[in-house]
Amino acid sequence: MIDSVYQMIARAQAEYARCIDDDRLEEWPDHFHGSCIYRITTAANHREGLEGAIIFANSKGMLKDRVSALREANIYERQSYRHILGQPSILQESGSEVRSETSFLVARIVQDGDTDIFATGRYLDLYRIEDGKARLNERTVVCDSSRIDTLMALPL
Amino acid sequence: MLLEAHKATPSETLTRVPYWVFQTAETYRKEQECIFQGPCWHYLALEVELPEPGDFRTTRIGDTPVVVTRDDDGEIYAFENRCAHRGALICLDNHGKGKKDFSCVYHAWTYDRQGNLRGVAFKDGIKGKGGMPETFRMEDHAPRKLRIAILHGLIFGSFSEEVPPIEEYLGEEISGRIERVLGGRKPVVLGRVTQALPNNWKLYMENVKDSYHASILHLFFTTFELNRLSLKGGIIVDDSGGHHVSYSAIDTVAQKDAEYAKQQLRSESQYKLADPSLLQGFDEYHDGVTLQILSVFPTFVLQQIQNAIAVRQIVPRAIDKTDLNWTYLGFADDTPEQRLVRIKQNNLVGPAGYISMEDGCVGGFVQRGIAGASDQEAVLEMGGSQAQSSESRVTEASVRGFWKAYRSNMGL
Numbered sequence: 068m069i070d071s072v073y074q075m076i077a078r079a080q081a082e083y084a085r086c087i088d089d090d091r092l093e094e095w096p097d098h099f100h101g102s103c104i105y106r107i108t109t110a111a112n113h114r115e116g117l118e119g120a121i122i123f124a125n126s127k128g129m130l131k132d133r134v135s136a137l138r139e140a141n142i143y144e145r146q147s148y149r150h151i152l153g154q155p156s157i158l159q160e161s162g163s164e165v166r167s168e169t170s171f172l173v174a175r176i177v178q179d180g181d182t183d184i185f186a187t188g189r190y191l192d193l194y195r196i197e198d199g200k201a202r203l204n205e206r207t208v209v210c211d212s213s214r215i216d217t218l219m220a221l222p223l
Numbered sequence: 224m225l226l227e228a229h230k231a232t233p234s235e236t237l238t239r240v241p242y243w244v245f246q247t248a249e250t251y252r253k254e255q256e257c258i259f260q261g262p263c264w265h266y267l268a269l270e271v272e273l274p275e276p277g278d279f280r281t282t283r284i285g286d287t288p289v290v291v292t293r294d295d296d297g298e299i300y301a302f303e304n305r306c307a308h309r310g311a312l313i314c315l316d317n318h319g320k321g322k323k324d325f326s327c328v329y330h331a332w333t334y335d336r337q338g339n340l341r342g343v344a345f346k347d348g349i350k351g352k353g354g355m356p357e358t359f360r361m362e363d364h365a366p367r368k369l370r371i372a373i374l375h376g377l378i379f380g381s382f383s384e385e386v387p388p389i390e391e392y393l394g395e396e397i398s399g400r401i402e403r404v405l406g407g408r409k410p411v412v413l414g415r416v417t418q419a420l421p422n423n424w425k426l427y428m429e430n431v432k433d434s435y436h437a438s439i440l441h442l443f444f445t446t447f448e449l450n451r452l453s454l455k456g457g458i459i460v461d462d463s464g465g466h467h468v469s470y471s472a473i474d475t476v477a478q479k480d481a482e483y484a485k486q487q488l489r490s491e492s493q494y495k496l497a498d499p500s501l502l503q504g505f506d507e508y509h510d511g512v513t514l515q516i517l518s519v520f521p522t523f524v525l526q527q528i529q530n531a532i533a534v535r536q537i538v539p540r541a542i543d544k545t546d547l548n549w550t551y552l553g554f555a556d557d558t559p560e561q562r563l564v565r566i567k568q569n570n571l572v573g574p575a576g577y578i579s580m581e582d583g584c585v586g587g588f589v590q591r592g593i594a595g596a597s598d599q600e601a602v603l604e605m606g607g608s609q610a611q612s613s614e615s616r617v618t619e620a621s622v623r624g625f626w627k628a629y630r631s632n633m634g635l
């Protein structure tokens with residue numbers, strides 16, 4: 068059975084979220100094509116058209132560096148995320164490229180056991196479908212709030 | 224643990240800091256009076272954020288909400304965001320444009336862009352009944368206005384009539400170091416974000432001024448062997464102690480040696496950046512200084528880390544809660560390539576910064592660590608007991624400087 072575009076995007080989203088929540092960060096860059104853009108910004112910056120970001124990567128190498136920095140260099144208390152994703156809205160399809168928007172809620176669980184809503188927002192995505200599989204060309208993570216609690220270690 | 228007050232007197236030396244200063248409501252209240260409303264300058268906004276008459280932004284100085292505006296005369300004004308009538312916020316938006324006046328939503332008392340009361344709804348009553356007494360004069364009622372100082376595009380405000388002019392407040396060396404980054408240039412805001420810190424505001428200011436921790440807590444550069452070059456640098460502390468600069472410069476002679484050594488050791492290097500373009504910047508200041516962290520007492524930071532330029536405003540929210548407001552900057556004459564460099568290098572700073580994310584949590588580690596130790600004191604002896612400029616960055620001189628200025632303001 069061949070997945071529809073919607074199913075391919077939904078499948079990719081679910082795998083992306085599981086990868087981060089299961090602490091398989093080393094696999095996280097593989098959800099992107101080699102040439103890619105990943106950025107995390109705030110709704111206020113996005114609305115004003117400001118290009119500065121909390122995290123910005125324009126290569127798969129930069130995504131890998133983010134993971135190795137978290138594993139080898141950066142110091143932060145042990146924590147994990149639980150992503151709850153909304154249904155993807157398919158905004159545009161042209162050839163193998165698909166634009167979609169998906170809302171998310173991410174809870175952060177810290178080592179002392181507290182669970183808090185860490186971020187809500189939406190993914191503004193550009194997927195490219197190859198060999199029946201959707202991978203990201205571009206993901207802009209727009210956080211609804213401009214306030215980030217303590218620090219943002221893991222990617223959203 | 225948070226306390227109402229603590230009776231222990233602090234040791235007289237700058238090398239000791241009693242932990243209760245991070246924990247007591249009494250201290251927090253006194254800081255509002257002696258520091259935030261006292262004879263200090265507080266960063267409010269950038270001039271470029273208010274380019275036209277009618278532009279405004281709201282911010283806070285300590286607990287006190289403030290409106291910053293530009294009026295038709297082209298000047299910047301600021302006043303307390305508190306209606307002179309019953310105390311409600313006058314302005315509810317974070318920022319905006321084309322504002323002719325500010326009208327309180329509660330009873331429509333209306334203020335001009337300079338904070339003068341210009342209208343009181345039903346002032347003369349209706350059909351001769353009600354209304355304000357004849358003795359009521361609008362010019363007797365207004366929110367408190369701030370003194371304003373603008374330095375290289377940075378807007379500072381103060382509630383105090385006693386605070387010296389900004390150049391005198393900062394001293395020549397500190398002003399010169401601000402000019403180095405911003406002088407004669409038109410900044411462009413690239414983005415803003417707030418990091419909510421789980422600690423007292425002073426723990427963040429200590430961290431900013433602490434050049435001792437940089438290579439110990441922040442392992443990004445050392446892990447990826449990006450910090451092998453011997454870096455020449457130093458610390459500048461002004462006479463008041465409250466303002467500081469920490470800078471480092473690539474020593475070209477040492478760089479060659481290190482590059483040589485690096486060749487020999489390359490095979491031993493375990494971690495390399497997959498995409499080293501993160502750190503490929505451009506020579507912006509032509510003085511070899513690749514890092515300059517500058518602080519203005521009590522709560523302002525100007526940062527140059529390679530080509531990542533930012534201002535940071537620190538706003539206390541409670542005894543153990545602090546907002547760290549980041550404004551990332553570029554400049555109007557940046558080429559697209561230079562702009563991209565800045566955006567990439569912003570990965571080094573902010574809430575997810577490779578070399579600053581730890582600063583977001585380490586203050587919380589202290590706040591939690593000292594919970595049962597109000598009568599104990601921190602030790603600040605690295606580099607001696609004074610608060611002076613130094614060629615070594617292995618010193619806590621600028622942290623002691625902060626406490627020197629703090630004690631002087633607080634009468635401790």
